[in-house]
Amino acid sequence: MNEIRLSALQLGELELMRAGAYGHALRYDLPGKGSHSATLLVPGTVASAGLTLLDTEATPIARVRVLETLPGDAGTWVGGLVEVLREPAAPPFAGLRPTAATAPVSDATLLLGRRHGRLDGTVIVVDSADAHALGQTVRGLRTDGLDVRVLPEPAAAHVSGADRTELLEHLASVVFASNVRVIRGEAAAPGEGLVVLFTGLSGSGKSTIARQVTRRLRxxxxxxxxxxxxxEVRAMLSSGLGFSREDRxxxxxxxxWVASQIAAHGGIAICAPIAPYESMRAEMRELAERVGRFVxxxxxxxxxxxxxxxxKGLYAKARAGEIKEFTGISDPYEEPxxxxxxxxxxxxxxxxxxxxxxxxxxxxHEGSYTI
Known part of the structure; x- marks a missing residue:
């Protein structure tokens, strides 16, 4: 059975499913069923009839009996029944979330973005996987004596723009309040942090260029x-991993993840793996852009x-079949x-x-401006 480590937003979607936000059945549907269904997009292909879902601590928390799949540009959509195995690692403000079974209210305000202006009554804050921003908003609202609820934002990779706003409003009305009004707060300003990802074939010179860029920026x-x-990351952070798609x-x-943590604290992370697959680069961009810039x-x-x-003679060994799954020879490089x-x-x-x-x-172009 394959194991899939869920992202923060995918964990939020599973949390909403367990709270009944998508109906009584615990199941994932394919995206063609509409925006009000829980969906699961996994990297690569699905080779088995079952998936084990892991939380952020790599603990198995649920099992999916795969009933249908749909290949997509960023991976494979999975439809199937969900069996919960155990509670995931506790999310921020667990007592304010849908699974806490707090009593529903008649009216509430769904706050999208940062708070500005006066609010009253019950305020629903969206957890978009930025724990620092969520903490600031919740603490500020509670200091003002407001009743606060936390709505996990689902991954829902097939839903964007106005449809995504409508989805959040719908979910809030199902799990928290009969009548929900939406207020758009100020957009969260991107932080000063920066993640730069160099991607290219082995021997392309990306490490050499990355080192020079690092020296220049310093x-x-x-x-x-x-x-x-x-x-260096392979030796220190990922020793023991092979070169299968899953390990890459x-x-x-x-x-x-490490780069986004550096950026979240205002630093600049320069990364130079091969990163041959579009899906992994997109995931890295999403992580970085939650806290700062991504280039x-x-x-x-x-x-x-x-x-x-x-x-190093790696290409010769790959041509001779001594190295399996070598990018550019026996394994694809998806040009960005x-x-x-x-x-x-x-x-x-x-x-x-x-x-x-x-x-x-x-x-x-003069390079005289300081970030």
């Missing part, structure tokens, strides 16, 4: 800059150039279509590529 900005290079995704997910740099050095400069910067395609030097990246990060 001299030209006042923020702390941390380099999370692919090889876990490696990048770990890098993304994707594609080091687009052609395969033949990477292979010609291969100092959403890169903020593309370097290396024209054979430019690492110095020139680093200057191009720094200019993008600092917002100037």
């Amino acid at each position: 001299s030209e900005t006042s923020q702390r800059v941390t380099l999370l290079d692919g090889d 995704e876990l490696n990048v997910r770990r890098i993304g 994707l740099v594609h080091v687009a050095t052609p395969l033949e150039v990477c292979e010609a400069r291969d100092r 279509t959403d890169a903020d910067v593309v370097v290396g395609r024209d054979g430019s030097s690492p110095e020139a590529a680093a200057s191009q990246v720094v200019a993008q990060l600092l917002g100037t």
Whole structure:
């Protein structure tokens, strides 16, 4: 049985399901059933009839009997029945959430964004997986003597824009109040933190460019800059992982989590794994943009150039079948279509590529502005 570690928003969706927000049945539906159904999008393909769902502490909390699947651009949608195994790790403000079985009220205000202006009565705050922002908002409202409820935001990757607002309003009305009015607060300003992800084939030069960008930023900005290079992370953070798709995704997910923590505290994280799959890069972007900025740099050095400069002999071993699932040879590299910067395609030097990246990060071609 496959194991899937749920994201914070996917855990929120499971929490809503358990609270009856999607009806009495504990089940995931395919996205074609509409926005008011619980959905589950998992990376890669689903090869078994069952999935074990893990919480943020990698504890099995539920099992899905897979009844139907639907391939998508970012993974596979899964439909099936859910069996709860145990309680997940406690979320923030557990006593204010749908599963706490608090008595419903007649009227409530659903606050989307940061609070501004005067509020009264019951206020429903959305948990969008930013614990710091949630804590600030809840504490402020409770200090004013307001009745506060916390609505988990579901992953619902198939729902966006106005439909997402309507979904949140619907869920709030099911689990908390008969009548819900929506107030849009101020949008949360992005933090000063920054995550820069360099992606490219082995031997593309991404580590060399990333190191030069790190040195430049340390001299030209006042923020702390941390380099999370692919090889070093493999040795220190992900030793024991192989090179299967699942292990590669876990490696990048770990890098993304560490990078987002650095950004959440106002720092700059420079990351240089291969990150060959679009789904893992999208997940890393989502994590980073909750707390700050995200910049994707594609080091687009052609395969033949990477292979010609291969100092470790990895490509030769891959060609000979000695290394399985080697990116660019026996395993695909999904070229990004959403890169903020593309370097290396024209054979430019690492110095020139680093200057191009720094200019993008600092917002100037002179590189004189300090983040």
